[in-house]
Amino acid sequence: NAGVTQTPKFQVLKTGQSMTLQCAQDMNHEYMSWYRQDPGMGLRLIHYSVGAGITDQGEVPNGYNVSRSTTEDFPLRLLSAAPSQTSVYFCASSNRVAGELFFGEGSRLTVL
Amino acid sequence: AQKITQTQPGMFVQEKEAVTLDCTYDTSDQSYGLFWYKQPSSGEMIFLIYQGSYDEQNATEGRYSLNFQKARKSANLVISASQLGDSAMYFCAMRRGRDDKIIFGKGTRLHILP
Numbered sequence: 001n002a003g004v005t006q007t008p009k010f011q012v013l014k015t016g017q018s019m020t021l022q023c024a025q026d027m028n029h030e031y032m033s034w035y036r037q038d039p040g041m042g043l044r045l046i047h048y049s050v051g052a053g054i055t056d057q058g059e060v061p062n063g064y065n066v067s068r069s070t071t072e073d074f075p076l077r078l079l080s081a082a083p084s085q086t087s088v089y090f091c092a093s094s095n096r097v098a099g100e101l102f103f104g105e106g107s108r109l110t111v112l
Numbered sequence: 113a114q115k116i117t118q119t120q121p122g123m124f125v126q127e128k129e130a131v132t133l134d135c136t137y138d139t140s141d142q143s144y145g146l147f148w149y150k151q152p153s154s155g156e157m158i159f160l161i162y163q164g165s166y167d168e169q170n171a172t173e174g175r176y177s178l179n180f181q182k183a184r185k186s187a188n189l190v191i192s193a194s195q196l197g198d199s200a201m202y203f204c205a206m207r208r209g210r211d212d213k214i215i216f217g218k219g220t221r222l223h224i225l226p
Contacts, residue, residue: 031212031214033214035216040121040218041218042118042203042216042217042218042219043203043205043216044215044216045213045214045215045216048212048213048214050211050212056211056213058213058215059215088155090157092157092214094212094214096212099162100147100159100162101147101149101159101205101207101214102159103156103157105155105156106155106156
């Protein structure tokens with residue numbers, strides 16, 4: 001089972017460039033989310049979705065866009081990258097009933 | 113408001129001792145869930161244990177148990193008989209019942225000493 005797949009695993013961008021982090025899950029989970037992890041800050045929620053066509057902002061949404069056109073995919077877009085967006089990004093999914101949140105392997109993004 | 117607080121940035125514990133990692137939470141929802149995750153130095157997120165707000169008994173999974181005190185809004189993780197492999201970062205998280213929004217605390221770095 002693939003679980004939650006994130007791509008790319010590593011990316012270096014220049015300030016002002018745009019990019020999309022891809023996230024796909026094959027578990028038919030309704031809930032999907034993006035987090036960023038920075039030293040000393042834990043995991044902070046960027047955006048989340050409880051189903052296709054539904055997205056909502058998390059704790060740190062500025063500078064990021066998401067869409068959820070299918071149950072399986074939840075891409076995260078950086079429209080104009082800034083050095084402050086240098087971080088490790090995790091995608092995660094779960095069903096809406098109580099239980100485990102499944103994580104991707106993480107994507108390390110560096111913005112120069 | 114939805115908030116998770118982990119007050120211990122780091123802990124050092126002797127191998128084979130029991131460990132308690134603190135977690136307090138704040139929510140106005142009656143329905144919610146609490147998680148603990150482990151993140152070793154390799155970076156992956158490993159699910160440890162889950163407790164629902166309506167669960168009457170504390171959750172247990174092997175050497176892990178969640179000490180759920182609803183009135184105090186605390187959800188401490190207890191690791192019995194610690195092992196060197198338990199050295200890692202540990203995160204407490206909460207799922208809000210009304211919309212499944214899940215947020216995490218800042219984490220506690222646990223060091224197990226031989």
